[in-house]
Amino acid sequence: MTSLRILFIGGTGVISTACVARALAVGHDVTVLNRGSGRRALPEGVREVVGDIRSPESVRAALRDEYFDVVAEFLAFTPGHIQTDIGLFEGRCGQYIFISSASAYQTPPARLPVTESTPLRNPFWQYSRDKIACEDLLVGAYRERGFPTTIIRPSHTYDHTLWPNLGGWTDIARMRAGKPVIVHGDGTSLWTLTHSDDFAVAFTGLLGNPVAIGEAFHITGTHAPTWNQIYGWLADAAGVTSPELVHVASETIARMSPDLGPGLLGDKAHSMVFDNGKVRALVPEFRTTITFDEGARRILAHYEATPDGQQVDDQFDALSDRLAAFALGA
Numbered sequence: 001m002t003s004l005r006i007l008f009i010g011g012t013g014v015i016s017t018a019c020v021a022r023a024l025a026v027g028h029d030v031t032v033l034n035r036g037s038g039r040r041a042l043p044e045g046v047r048e049v050v051g052d053i054r055s056p057e058s059v060r061a062a063l064r065d066e067y068f069d070v071v072a073e074f075l076a077f078t079p080g081h082i083q084t085d086i087g088l089f090e091g092r093c094g095q096y097i098f099i100s101s102a103s104a105y106q107t108p109p110a111r112l113p114v115t116e117s118t119p120l121r122n123p124f125w126q127y128s129r130d131k132i133a134c135e136d137l138l139v140g141a142y143r144e145r146g147f148p149t150t151i152i153r154p155s156h157t158y159d160h161t162l163w164p165n166l167g168g169w170t171d172i173a174r175m176r177a178g179k180p181v182i183v184h185g186d187g188t189s190l191w192t193l194t195h196s197d198d199f200a201v202a203f204t205g206l207l208g209n210p211v212a213i214g215e216a217f218h219i220t221g222t223h224a225p226t227w228n229q230i231y232g233w234l235a236d237a238a239g240v241t242s243p244e245l246v247h248v249a250s251e252t253i254a255r256m257s258p259d260l261g262p263g264l265l266g267d268k269a270h271s272m273v274f275d276n277g278k279v280r281a282l283v284p285e286f287r288t289t290i291t292f293d294e295g296a297r298r299i300l301a302h303y304e305a306t307p308d309g310q311q312v313d314d315q316f317d318a319l320s321d322r323l324a325a326f327a328l329g330a
Helices: 014-025 056-061 079-089 126-145 169-178 197-208 227-237 249-254 258-268 277-282 293-305 315-329
Strands: 007-009 029-034 047-050 070-073 096-099 149-154 156-158 181-183 193-195 217-219 245-248
Touching: 007 014, 014 029, 014 156, 014 197, 029 056, 029 126, 029 169, 047 056, 056 079, 070 079, 079 096, 079 126, 096 126, 126 149, 126 258, 149 197, 156 197, 156 217, 169 181, 169 227, 169 315, 181 227, 181 315, 193 293, 197 217, 197 315, 217 227, 217 277, 227 293, 245 315, 249 258, 249 315
Parallel strands: 007 029, 007 070, 029 047, 070 096, 096 149, 149 217, 156 193, 181 245
Antiparallel strands: none
């Protein structure tokens, strides 16, 4: 494999941490641009450059006239962020990778599995609409001027630190206390979960690949358990044999807790299963190696060893009581 000069914007998040480590492991020259306050330590061998991507002059001062084979943008969320990046990196990179979101796909989906040709439309979640607008700008720049864009849409990608359930540690504490735990819908919808280490295999395989320029890919696993299974595996990992799962309509949860509404109605409430044929055609080694039964054990092991993370959210705890009382007619 040819060694590439890669600039990661971000590099210490759930997904980007795994991608930085994988890119380094396969022999690439990796630079990470961040503000120097990342949540995680960077691996030995990664060059860290301090700069604020929200301040173009800061980035220009930090990078000067450097050219990168790949710029991987993990911190762009609005069209304004993309406009800034185009101004910074047009003519200074061989490939610009934008991390979008699979929540940009038509919601709810008209048919499954979702493919890259599924329409982009999410009337429920502003986050997703902003990602769509970012994609539109990049597609236009590619069509008009050849800006070397590759768009990647992760679905629910996690590692040992990220909970998939509504309540995080609060749900674990409730399970262990014998209290009801809220599951949205009837718990039977299918939800694709992808471990960040698996994601990084596909991501790294697209770096510097000329066939990926001008294209969009989702990178998701083939592991799509039900929400009942997800909560069941969390309970197993927590040592709870018979958790009381109470099912509540997503619309009811959104009405009683508006902050949860966009992420539920605009994403988790619907079955999401993906056809991975497009990315696997370029990266045939990509597959699911970590399923969530194992993922749940890793999450619990991490939080059991991290007492500071064992925080019960009093507001969510009270909301769970209200939702359970509503569902059970108490």
